[in-house]
Amino acid sequence: MARITKPLTNTEVKQAKPKDKVYTLSDGGGLQLRIKPNGSKLWLFDYRTPYAKKRTCLSFGSYPDLSLADARSRRDTARELLAKDIDPKEHRDDSSRLNETAHANTFEHVSAKWIEVKKANVSVDHAADTWRSLELHIFPSIGKIPIHKITAIKAIDILNPIAAKGSLETVKRLCQRLNEVMVYAVNTGLLDNNPLAGISKAFHTPVKNHLPTLKPEQLPELLKTLSYASIKTTTRCVIEWQLHTMVRPSEASGARWDEIDFDKHQWNIPAERMTSKKPHVVPLSLQALALLEIMKPISSRSEYVFVSDRNPKKPTHASTANVALKRMGYEKKLVAHGLRALASTILNEEGFDPDVIEAALAHTGKDEVRNAYNRAIYLERRKPMMQWWSNHIETAATGNLSLAGKQGLKIVSQ
Known part of the structure; x- marks a missing residue:
């Protein structure tokens, strides 16, 4: 007949005195109170591991921090795990590791x-x-x-x-x-x-506002304002560069000399600098090349075409053009990104192939095969379009100072 262990009482636990050697008091079901000579009392759960059936102990905590009732509750939980062939000690260690990992992942x-x-x-x-x-x-x-x-x-x-x-x-x-x-x-x-x-x-849904841009007939006025603006040469060049090349502000401001192929008259923007994460080639018009000639004495010793005033080792900030346009009176009327929309509108109105225009703007759809085809085939068709666009800009600047004129800095005349 199996020996029946009499459960402990709170009084017995509280009044248990230390002895010369370690001894234990059993509560039944594997729960024990170990009393050490120094007077400390520790709750232990004695059990056999699943499968291996090796006897081991699991510490629950010390008394009185952990009461008799709490120790029994932990014993019952451990026995439930054992009934499912789960080692309570391994379960506790795994939970502890998961908890530590969870708290480390802020x-x-x-x-x-x-x-x-x-x-x-x-x-x-x-x-x-x-x-x-x-x-x-x-x-x-x-x-x-x-x-x-x-x-x-x-x-x-x-x-x-x-x-x-x-x-x-x-x-x-x-x-x-x-x-x-x-x-x-x-x-x-x-x-x-x-x-x-x-x-x-x-939250309320924001009202969608398109980036402000100009109407095609307002291009001459923009160029006139730009010609009289009190801005630095680098700032003016980066605005005109963005207008002629139809790229995004960050792509324009971050242009590097090693991206320019003067022999092929093209600008090779690497994938890491593009929003689409795909390389983009921009055919350079004569006017765009003239802008580079203006920048050579200013930044040829730097990696960047449009260098920062404060640090020649860095490019001018992507917001430089926006700040300048705002000071020129175009706040809420035009942003640098809107120059792309202006170019797109004019080119579409002139009857250029919309797919060629989209390729020039580095807009891509979800069809990767078609995108690759467009990049390969449309480059040659974009060259005359980009030259037409630069000529159109130059014509719109007639009578005003133009940095991108075919001969560089000059008064444009018909």
Whole structure:
């Protein structure tokens, strides 16, 4: 007949005195209280491991920090695991490791891993802008919080003050970026689900505003204003360069001398500098080449065509053209990116092939085979179009000072 162990009482546990040697008091079901000569009392669970059937002990904690009732509760949980052939000690160690990993994966830490993946699909400037927005708006509040503890309520609380200022576009972008980080966490096994999936629905949808640009008939006035503007030569050149080449502001400002092929009259922009993450070739008109000649005495010793005033080892900032246009009186009327829209409108109105225009703007669709075909075939067709566009700009500047004239700096006349 199996020996029946009499359960301990709270009084027995409390009054158990130390002896010369370690001894134990049994509560039954494998739960023991070990009393050491120094008076410390430790709860242990004595059991046989599943499969191997080796006898071992699992420490629950010390008394009185852990009461008799709490020790019994832990024993019962351990016995339930054993009934499922789960070693309670291994289960505790695994849970502890998972918990440590979860707490080490703060929102900022996971975001840093996510942005490294995202960089492969976006431009350098876009990645930097994305990270800055998180640093400014998100990390100060939840950056150090483990990602598994981020809730929709916490995220919405952060975004509410931004929405209250009317910055709904910022809120929209932050919602998208928060969700991208969370989806990354789900896909890498850090989360079971994305708790922020619907947070954008907690805010008003921003009214879509197209980037301001000019009408085709306003091009002469822009060139006249530009000719009289009190701006540095580099600033004026980068604005005209962007106008003639139809590229994005960051692509224009970051132009490097080693990207220019003077023999072939073309500009080879590497994939890492393009929004599409695909290399882009720009046929250079005579006027565009004239701009480069103007910049040679200024920046030929630098890596960059349009160098920063403060640091010749860096390019001028991508916002330089926007700041200049604003000072020239074009605030809310035209932004640097809008020069692309102006070029597109005029070229389409002149009857150029829309596919060739889209290729010049480095716009790509989802059909990768067609995109590759367009890049290969349309380059030759883009050359005369780009020269026509530069000639059109020069004609529009008639009577005004033009840096991109065929002979460089001159007064343009018909």
